Amino acid sequence: MMEEYKELQNYKIIDYVKYIAAIMIVCIHCTQLFPIDILDFFFRQIICRVAVPFFFISSAYFFRKGYNKDQKYLGKYLKKSIYSYLLWSIIFLPIGLNWIQQNLTISEELMPIAFLVGLFHTGTYYHLWYIPAMIFSLFAITKLLKYFGYKTIIIVCFGFFLFGSIETYYGFLQNGWFKDFFDLLISFMFTTRSGLFYGLIFVTLGFYIVDHQEDLRRNIKGMRIATIVCALLLIIEGFAIYNVPGLDMNFLIMLVPFSFVSFITLLSCPIAIKNDTRRVRELSKYIYFIHPVCIVIIEEIGKAFDLPILASGIVSLVFILILSHMLSSFIIVLHQVYLKRKTIFFSLIIGMLFTSITASYFYEQIPSSFVVKFEWTSCICFFLSFTSCYLLTLRKIRKQGRLNF
Template sequence: MRGKQYAAIDIARYVSALLVVCIHVYPFAGISETFNTYFIQTLCRLAVPFYFVVSGFFFFRKWDPDEEEANEAHFKRYEWRILKLYLIWSVIYLPYVIWNYASQGFSFLDVFAYIRDFVMTGSYYHLWFLPALIVGMWIVYMSYTRKGLGFTLKLALALYLAGYLINVYAPLWEKLPYVSILYGFFTKTMGTARNGLFFGPIYLALGLLLARTRRLQVRASMLAFLISFVLLVAEVTLYIRLGIMYDLSCMFLMLVPATYFLVNGLLAVRMPYRRQYTIMRYDSLLIYTSHILFVRILFLLLPDANLVVYFATLALSQLFASLVVRGKERFPVLNNLI
């Protein structure tokens, strides 16, 4: 019997991939710096938390409280699948890593830097989602199996709040005496709080919550999402006014309720499922993982044409995704990319 399908979620996955590309291209930078900042730091910042929440929901939807061994086997298969995906894409991006180090003057210490990044922040900067998913899922899984849902939500929220203080207020920590030393040590060892320890668990735990509880009605969820999003815009405005907004700011407080209510509403949407939605699900992952391959080259050719680079990146990423999805039956090795 075929499992329940969620058309709205698969459509939103695809849209989220397009928003992730925006984060790395800044399409409106040459048109309006203010609009570009708000667009990136509000709407686009929902994309990765959305992926985490959806990942948590679909993982724990298969959870059986009475089947401990089956749950553990499911967890191990999941972690291995994500790890394999991460290793494959890390190999694909290795020439770009070498390119980066060579352009800056390669040194032996770069090997250790790469090992740190591979574990903490991603083997290439946009791939951080995959190791964060592995670590975050381990934290949520272990916490839930041992302490239950309530403890897991509290732990995940505490980790996120710690990460929020590190991530959002980084410009302040860099200026404070003594604190700047501790912050410098943190960045040298962990790189960023946007990882599987601080960032991932809360959104995966929200996915767990959605998997173990009943849905709110669509209208109530979307109203709550709209209120949360307005508050997110206000939060971002506050950080801009305080002069602490910077490129890597992403762990905003209102992202948590906004993402929760958004996913809750999308899960409650009922619409006929079509095969195209499954293809969009595959496309979203392939666009997410592959788009930087094209961004780097396009910006070399068109350094000041952000909007053009954005649409060209989408076209090339979608073409790549279509070739993989269509070719995976004939060439099964391509299944390793998704």
């Protein structure tokens, strides 16, 4: 059934795109998917890069709608987000510490500082940066809009984004004071991928869409044309820097206009979806949170046992997505029931016990010359602990009729 959403309220299609975006983020974090380098670059570093801006804009959009109805929504949202972030930060802390131990040389005295940098900037594991960036951006733009108009804020935030994009366009920098300054900044911050340099502009655009719906919905056709044009320009921009060495590919300038017009286009999409999309929405959230664990488990097994189809490529991605989807489903169901401390404790004990058995066998079988990622053991423990918790509560879940896949 086709139905024109003139009020920009096709929220169900947003939920499905969130799920697709979560898969795109998994693709970005995987090892090479396609054997042809330029094809892999096109898919992972151009197409999939639209995912994170989409999450920023969609989160900002729905936050702004809630805030416009209730001014206290900011406090409620931040409280919930901070609690969730601290919980996931604690869960991923052992994995993050394992990564630091293998990849960085940090003295014990500096570990508390490293923890604070991780907590407030990079995340205790690499994908968790998004939450403090989102919290900062939502709070900052909400407050700034009380004193400044959208035009001023968009210009300033886009300026921050352009500065942050030097990370992507680093190869164009000439030797001199500015390059030295940027190198010094990166040595402290590790990356410009943060709320200040990345999140602010997309959150501002999400707010703008809410506050200017009346004007925007009058030009839906123009937005659809603009989406196609911006998509083509984004692809051109990506290929233009294909051979330019950069620090990362987080920033592409055309992501800003493309994300804006494409989100409006999605909201006005004429495809009417009848089924409930809440589960899809939940899956996208948890797949984002737990996919790094599944990537480490699958890819390291593939590398250790010389199984190329698991070490990288499409087959590896399929296994990672299956594992991520399964574990996400477990967490969704567990979130619906009250977990006793005893259940959590026994889940951790069982997880650690089976991890020690699994890890012992794993390290005995692999060649002594192969260096496994230190966080592999922690990731196995993560997976086995959540699986154990699910199995321990399975009877209770079945009684409540909440066993859904």
